[in-house]
Amino acid sequence: MTYVVTENCIRCKYMDCVEVCPVDCFYVGENMLVIHPDECIDCGVCEPECPAEAIAPDSDDRAAAWAETNRTYSALWPNITRKGEPPADADEWKTKEDKAKLFSPEPGVP
Template identity: 85%
Template sequence: MTYVVTEACIKCKYMDCVEVCPVDCFYVGENMLVIHPDECIDCGVCEPECPAEAILPDTDSRAEAWVELNREYAAKWPNITRKGTPPADADEWKGVEGKFEKFFSPEPGDGTGK
């Protein structure tokens, strides 16, 4: 089992989860994070740290579509090990549905959380 980041992270990208991960398996995109499913050790400490509730175990039916996206972009985006500054409007995007189709960016972040 692994944990995955879902579309709730898009445009929120709070990054509280990054600080608690014991194996540094988070990768940063322009407007969201992903978890490398082969590096995640299923400890679950990241899940309760996410203010957007964007992290789910892969056994959750809502996570099914996100496993491969997390795997794909973890291979393309830089690893992030420290919490960066979330977007200034992150709270405005928290809880917004349907963000993937409209706002997902395949562009990498810079590895510092920006």
Template identity: 85%
Template sequence: MTYVVTENCIRCKYMDCVEVCPVDCFYVGANMLVIHPDECIDCGVCEPECPAEAIFPDSDDRATEWAELNRTYSTQWPNMSRKGEPPADAKEWDGKPGKKELFDPAPGEA
């Protein structure tokens, strides 16, 4: 099992999860983070640290459609091992529906 970053991370990108990850399995895109499923050790410490509640175990139905996106982009985006600054408008985007269409496949800056 692994953990998966889902839709609510888009445009929120708080990065509290990065700070607690013992294996640095987070990768950063332009407007969200993903988890590399082969690097995640299923410890679960990231899930409660996410203020946007965007991280779920891959066994959770809410993670299903995001699992492949996490796998794909974790091999293309740079590794994130330190917490950065979230976007200035992150709180405004937290919980908004329909953010999937805002997904940006461009890599972010680690």
């Protein structure tokens, strides 16, 4: 089992999860993070740290749609090991639904 970043992260990208990850398995895109499934050790410490509730175990139904996105983009985006500044409007986006259409495939800056 692994953890998956879901669409709730899009446009929020708080990065609190990055600070607690013991194996640095987060990768950064322009407007969201993903977890590399082969690097995640399933410790679960990231899940409660996410203010947007964007992280779920891959056994969770809401994670299924995002598992392949995490796998694909964790191979393309740069690794992030330290928390950065979230977008200025992150709190405004935290509770919005249907953010999948806003997903950007562009890499972010670690």
